[in-house]
Amino acid sequence: MSEIRSNIQKRRLRGVSVISALSVLSLIFFGFVSPGKDKTTFGFVLNNEWVILKEWVIAAATGARIFSLISVIASLFAILAYRKRAQIIVPVAFATFGIFMSFITWAASGKFIPFTGLLQGALLLAVPLVFGSMSGLICERSGVINIAIEGQLLASAFVSGVVASLTHKTIWGLIAAPIAGAAISFLLATFSIKFSVDQVILGFVLNVLVIGLTDFLYKKLLVPYQATWNTAPTFGHIDIPILSKLPILGPILFSQSVVVYLMFAIVATITFALFKTKWGLRTRAIGEHPTAADTVGIDVNKLRFKNVMIAGLIAGVGGAYYTVGSVGAFGKEMTAGAGFIALAALIFGKWSPLGAVFAALLFGFADNLQSTLTIIGVSIPSEFMLMVPYIATIIAVTGLVGRVRAPAADGVPYQRGGAH
Amino acid sequence: MMRNSLSKFGQGIKLPGLSFLLAFTLTGLIIAISDAKVLAKISSPFEFIKSAGAAVGNAYLALFQGSVFDVNLTKGHSFLQGFYPLSETIVTATPLILTGLSVALAFKSGLFNIGAQGQFIFGAIGASYVGFHFQLPIGIHILAAAFAGALCAAIWGGIVGLLKAKTGAHEVILTIMMNYIASYFILWILKTKQFLRPGRIDPIAPEVNENARLPLLAGDNFRINIGIFIALGAALFVWWLLTKTTVGFKFRAVGANSQAARTAGISVPFVITSTMMICGALAGLGGAVHVLGSEHALNADIAGSFGFDAITVALLGRAQPLGTVFAALLFGALHAGGRTMQSSTGVPLDIVLVTQALIVLFIAAPTFVRYIFRLKKLNSSASLTSKGWNG
Numbered sequence: 001m002s003e004i005r006s007n008i009q010k011r012r013l014r015g016v017s018v019i020s021a022l023s024v025l026s027l028i029f030f031g032f033v034s035p036g037k038d039k040t041t042f043g044f045v046l047n048n049e050w051v052i053l054k055e056w057v058i059a060a061a062t063g064a065r066i067f068s069l070i071s072v073i074a075s076l077f078a079i080l081a082y083r084k085r086a087q088i089i090v091p092v093a094f095a096t097f098g099i100f101m102s103f104i105t106w107a108a109s110g111k112f113i114p115f116t117g118l119l120q121g122a123l124l125l126a127v128p129l130v131f132g133s134m135s136g137l138i139c140e141r142s143g144v145i146n147i148a149i150e151g152q153l154l155a156s157a158f159v160s161g162v163v164a165s166l167t168h169k170t171i172w173g174l175i176a177a178p179i180a181g182a183a184i185s186f187l188l189a190t191f192s193i194k195f196s197v198d199q200v201i202l203g204f205v206l207n208v209l210v211i212g213l214t215d216f217l218y219k220k221l222l223v224p225y226q227a228t229w230n231t232a233p234t235f236g237h238i239d240i241p242i243l244s245k246l247p248i249l250g251p252i253l254f255s256q257s258v259v260v261y262l263m264f265a266i267v268a269t270i271t272f273a274l275f276k277t278k279w280g281l282r283t284r285a286i287g288e289h290p291t292a293a294d295t296v297g298i299d300v301n302k303l304r305f306k307n308v309m310i311a312g313l314i315a316g317v318g319g320a321y322y323t324v325g326s327v328g329a330f331g332k333e334m335t336a337g338a339g340f341i342a343l344a345a346l347i348f349g350k351w352s353p354l355g356a357v358f359a360a361l362l363f364g365f366a367d368n369l370q371s372t373l374t375i376i377g378v379s380i381p382s383e384f385m386l387m388v389p390y391i392a393t394i395i396a397v398t399g400l401v402g403r404v405r406a407p408a409a410d411g412v413p414y415q416r417g418g419a420h
Numbered sequence: 421m422m423r424n425s426l427s428k429f430g431q432g433i434k435l436p437g438l439s440f441l442l443a444f445t446l447t448g449l450i451i452a453i454s455d456a457k458v459l460a461k462i463s464s465p466f467e468f469i470k471s472a473g474a475a476v477g478n479a480y481l482a483l484f485q486g487s488v489f490d491v492n493l494t495k496g497h498s499f500l501q502g503f504y505p506l507s508e509t510i511v512t513a514t515p516l517i518l519t520g521l522s523v524a525l526a527f528k529s530g531l532f533n534i535g536a537q538g539q540f541i542f543g544a545i546g547a548s549y550v551g552f553h554f555q556l557p558i559g560i561h562i563l564a565a566a567f568a569g570a571l572c573a574a575i576w577g578g579i580v581g582l583l584k585a586k587t588g589a590h591e592v593i594l595t596i597m598m599n600y601i602a603s604y605f606i607l608w609i610l611k612t613k614q615f616l617r618p619g620r621i622d623p624i625a626p627e628v629n630e631n632a633r634l635p636l637l638a639g640d641n642f643r644i645n646i647g648i649f650i651a652l653g654a655a656l657f658v659w660w661l662l663t664k665t666t667v668g669f670k671f672r673a674v675g676a677n678s679q680a681a682r683t684a685g686i687s688v689p690f691v692i693t694s695t696m697m698i699c700g701a702l703a704g705l706g707g708a709v710h711v712l713g714s715e716h717a718l719n720a721d722i723a724g725s726f727g728f729d730a731i732t733v734a735l736l737g738r739a740q741p742l743g744t745v746f747a748a749l750l751f752g753a754l755h756a757g758g759r760t761m762q763s764s765t766g767v768p769l770d771i772v773l774v775t776q777a778l779i780v781l782f783i784a785a786p787t788f789v790r791y792i793f794r795l796k797k798l799n800s801s802a803s804l805t806s807k808g809w810n811g
Contacts, residue, residue, distance in 0.1 A: 147592070195787045200532055200592060200806040204731060205781045212773025213450075219768035220454045340596050347593055383608035390597040397594065398587040 009085065016082045019095045020075040026099045027068035036060025036109025046116040046251040049244065060109035064102045071098025104369070111376045118372050119365070120252045123260070126357075126364030127325070128153055128335065130263055131318020132342025133349065133356040134270055135181070135311040139188075140351060141274065142307040143287040143300075145411040147203025148188050150339025151210035152312055156180040156319025158214045161330035162222070164232035164323065173232055173324035174259070174317070181316025182309050184210065189308040193301050196413040211333060218332050232328045235259065259325035262317055271353040283307055287407035290414040300414045344393040351406060359396075363389040438789050439782035447775045448476040451767055479767045486760020487753035500638075505756060507644040511714050513752025515540070517651035518706030519730030520737060520744040521658050522577075522699040526591075527739035528662055529695040530675035532806040535580055535595030536703040537727025538602030539573040543704025544711045545606060546572030548718035549615070551628025551711065561631040562712060566650075569708030570701040576602065577700020578693060585689035591696070592806070599727070607720055615718065625718035634713040647713035652745065654702060659741040661698075671695055703727065729755075732780045751776060 030036075040063055042056045074094035081088045104113060132149040139146035159180035164173025187206055191197040222230040235257040243254040253264075274280040282303060285293040290300045322334050341363055348362075349355025370385035452458050452472035461467040485492070487509045494502040519536040526533035547569030556564055580594045609615050610623035617626045634645040662668040673681040674691040682688050706726060711718060733751055737743030758772040782789050789795075 191781070191785055191788065195785045195791075197781075197785045197788075198806055201735060201784055202781070204534070205735075205777050205784065208728070208732060208773055209777035209781070212770050212775075212777055215770035216450070216768045216774060217454065219770065337600065344593060344597065347590075381608050381611070383604040386604045387601045390600040393597050394583070394589075394594060397589040398583050 009082075012082050012088050015088060015092060016075070016078045019078060019092050020072075022099055023068065023071040023075045023095050026102050027065065027072055030064035030102045030106035031061065031068050032065075034106075036064065036106050038110030040105045040108045040110070041112045043112060043114045044116055044248060046114070046120065047244075047255060049247055049250040052247045058105065060105055063105035067098045067102035067105060069098075071095040071102065074098060107373055107378045107380065108376060111378070113372070113376070116248050116251055118368060119248075121368035121372070122361060122365035123252055124326070124364070125367045126360045127260055127263055127321050128318045128338045129342045129345055129360035129363055130267065130357050131321065132315055132339050133346040133360055134266060134353065135315035135318070136343055136346040137270065137274075137351060137353060137356055138283070138307050138311040138314065140346065140410050141287045141407055142283050142304045143290060143407060143409040143412065143414070144188070144192055144304055144308050145199040145203065146188065146308070146311060147200055147343065148184055148206040148210075148339075149315055149342050150335060150337065151203075151207040152181045152184045152315035153319045153322070153335045153339050153342075154207075154214055154333065155184050155210045156316035157322035157334060158217070158319075158330050160316075160320040161232045161323035161328070162229055164328075165229055168233060170233050170235050170324045174235075174320050177320035177324075178313040178316030181314070181319060182312035185308045185312025185315075188312075189305045192413065193305055193308075196415075199411050199413075207339070214330075215332055218330065222330060226329075230329050232323050232330070234324055234326065234328045257325055259317065259321045266314060266317070267353060267357055274353060284407070286414070287409055290409050290412075294414075294416065304414070341389065341393075344389075344397075347406075348393055348396040362392070366392065435786055435789060436783060438793055439779055442782050442789065442792065443775050443778035444480075446778055447771060448480070450774065451479050451771060452476050475765075478765050479761055482761040482764045482767075483754070483757035485757070485764075487757030490760075501641065504642060505760065507638065507642040508756040508759075509749065509753040510648050511643045511645070511752075512755045513748045514647040514651045514713065515706040515710040515726045516729055516733055516748035516752055517648075517745050518654055518709060519703045519726050520733035520748045521651075521654055521741065522703035522706070523730045523734035524737060524739040524741065524744045525658055525662070525671075525702065526695060526699045527734060527806075528675050529671040529691055530678060531584075531591050531692065531695060531699075533577075533595060533696070533699050534592055534731065535577060535598050535727070536699070536706075536730040537723055537725075538595070538599040539577050539700040539703035540707040540710075540723045540727045541602040541606050542576040542700075543569035543573040543707025544718055544722045545609060545707075546570075546704065547632075547708035547711045548625050548628060551632035552626040552717075553614075555629060556631060558631050561629065562634065565628065565632045565712055566705060566708045569711070570704045573704020573707065574697045574701040577703070578697040580700075581693035581696025584696070585692040603723075606718075606722070610718065610720055617717070623720045627717045628712060632712055633716060634709065643714050645713045647709040650705065650709055651748075654705060655741040655745050658702070662741075667694070703730070706730075729776070732776050735780045736783055738783075 036059075038060055039057050040060045042058075043054070044056070045051055045054050071094070074091045078088045078091035078095065081091055132153055135152060136146045136149050156177040160173035160177035163176035164170055167173075184206060188199075188202065191202050192199045237255050237257055238261070240254040244250045246254070274283065282293065282298050286298060286300045286303055294300050319335075323330050342360065345359035345363060346356045348359035349357070366385075366388045370382055370388070373380065373385060374382045452475050455472070455475045458468065458471045458475050461471050486505050488506050489502050490505050491502055493504050519540055522536045522539065523533050547565045550565040550568040551561070554561070554564070576598065580591055580598060583589055583594055584591050607623065610625060615625045617624050634647050634650075636642065637644045637646060637648075660668075662672060670681070670686045670691050673684065673686055674688055678688050681691075707723065710726070711722065715722060729751055733747045734744055736750070737745070737747035754772045754775060755769075758769040761767050761771075762769040
């Protein structure tokens with residue numbers, strides 16, 4: 001017990017040291033060594049929401065110093081929490097926020113930052129990541145590693161785009177997408193559960209298969225017969241009365257397409273179902289200790305099969321976001337590795353639904369910050385900004401954020417009377 | 421005795437044989453039903469089957485002509501010119517052998533190296549820089565450039581090994597992330613003053629000097645170069661390392677059972693780090709050979725999908741050096757032939773990926789193949805496995 005405790009403390013120490021060092025560095029660098037010479041303007045109004053504050057103008061140097069100071073103070077709180085052997089997550093979050101804001105204020109000196117737009121874009125970029133990580137979550141909580149998220153997203157994006165084009169109806173696209181996601185899941189489930197194929201290898205191969213198939217059909221059908229096959233309509237925005245008028249939150253959360261609202265619903269449902277229902281308890285049981293689950297009468301492989309199929313349905317909705325949910329037409333390999341980022345978000349979020357959502361949002365934010373800063377013309381090479389989510393993931397999985405542990409039976413095929 | 425070993429051999433190739441049959445049949449079906457001319461004849465079954473057969477036959481003929489021998493190329497030229505496609509197959513297969521060995525060696529130590537793509541990129545960057553920036557004598561220049569590529573990639577791969585050894589983070593996630601970082605890194609470095617070709621604004625580096633290029637093997641009409649011997653030499657090296665050295669024994673011991681290996685006094689962190697460094701060097705050598713042998717200049721898309729195809733290559737080759745060489749030659753042929761198939765019959769090259777995935781899927785699922793063909797028993801060595809997140 002004491003060893004476990006000291007391990008946690010060791011990780012906390014690492015976290016506290018890194019965040020404190022970063023805070024101080026940010027104060028020194030953004031605040032004093034190379035301070036912004038101009039004013040930074042934050043814009044808070046996007047649509048026609050109620051206005052409290054339209055813009056906020058601050059000298060870049062002052063702003064960066066203030067935000068860095070916030071992060072330094074938060075780091076001090078983190079050190080205090082560490083010495084009291086308490087959770088350090090809240091002060092670390094504040095410190096991270098301070099460093100981020102300090103960086104933005106510094107980087108956008110003399111420029112206009114559409115703050116609400118930045119957050120809204122972050123959410124939109126995170127949508128497929130959230131769906132993907134929820135798919136991975138349900139699989140892995142049941143003990144099946146899902147590397148095929150990318151394939152699920154891509155296949156369903158393709159199918160929803162094609163079906164919506166052929167029927168001229170967005171809703172058919174949205175209905176067809178989960179079926180495509182489930183089809184990939186069916187292969188994943190059949191080969192991993194029935195034929196005991198190594199799940200990591202299987203997932204990888206399924207991705208290659210889907211990339212090959214969609215590339216092939218894209219060139220063979222979607223490009224030459226674009227008018228019939230690749231002109232999917234898209235869902236419009238639905239403004240939720242009153243809520244969509246809230247400053248900042250309104251345009252971000254309550255003026256979105258139906259796919260985004262579905263995402264809120266699915267995340268809430270999974271969080272509830274996984275921890276408060278019989279299904280959730282059984283799912284967690286077969287992921288952690290299938291033999292024990294079997295002895296109390298749970299059909300491990302049947303439930304795993306079912307859950308992998310559910311996961312496919314969920315990823316499928318995320319795939320629909322790419323076509324009918326946003327741009328309409330399908331593009332070759334348009335998911336561009338989102339499935340792997342979703343997987344990283346799942347691990348970053350320590351296999352918990354809200355953790356994964358938070359990680360996905362963070363990746364979305366980093367991605368959108370990068371494009372926003374590139375658009376307003378900041379002198380940091382965009383390639384380095386693009387690396388940020390991946391570096392962050394490496395930092396996370398190497399244990400800085402805390403103990404990251406997969407469900408105990410994740411990736412282990414279950415056979416009655418077998419070694420596991 | 422003779423009969424016994426023959427039947428054993430027959431058993432040994434039965435599974436791959438049936439897997440190939442299944443994969444090519446399914447691919448053929450996809451080619452047939454996605455063909456507009458075939459679909460137009462759907463009303464009369466006989467015509468439908470005939471045109472479907474013709475479509476598939478033409479596609480597979482083009483695949484062969486693009487990868488082994490094309491009689492049309494001999495017209496007005498020497499007979500040998502007909503083997504131009506074979507040279508292309510080998511040129512495509514050369515980097516694949518090296519990246520495939522990188523993944524295969526990792527498998528032997530129980531690691532799943534998805535990072536060959538990033539390691540390939542760093543190998544290409546290192547080799548390209550030494551290739552165009554320095555003026556060195558013949559022979560030495562090639563060695564220096566190839567060494568620089570292998571070294572850059574060994575460091576890049578070593579980072580993963582070190583992180584895994586020190587923190588226990590899973591190499592699949594680490595290598596996926598490192599691949600992305602490498603792919604952005606090459607985009608950035610191609611824009612820098614050191615790498616941008618004078619007079620160009622698109623991301624392409626200067627060509628490597630003549631002295632750094634790998635000598636051609638069959639004259640100027642063929643792209644085949646000594647790279648293939650480098651790749652075969654590397655395969656021999658991996659075989660030697662794994663079967664004849666203590667280090668290789670340690671690798672395999674950790675791959676078989678890391679707990680037991682630790683108990684036996686083998687340093688698991690050392691094995692993980694050194695394996696990843698050697699894997700990196702192998703994939704990096706692939707990048708170097710690709711730049712120095714056939715491309716001659718670094719560009720943003722230099723790595724293509726060599727690093728990813730490497731995984732299917734290693735899986736098909738069952739992580740054995742010789743198997744990896746054959747698998748790489750096969751996939752090299754599929755790619756080279758696929759290009760001809762795309763240009764002459766209009767069947768997109770991407771179908772090759774489908775074939776590749778299906779072959780590996782069936783090879784990895786012997787019980788499935790047995791189930792399809794209603795076979796009672798099929799001799800097959802244990803299929804490859806990776807380790808889950810906690811492994």
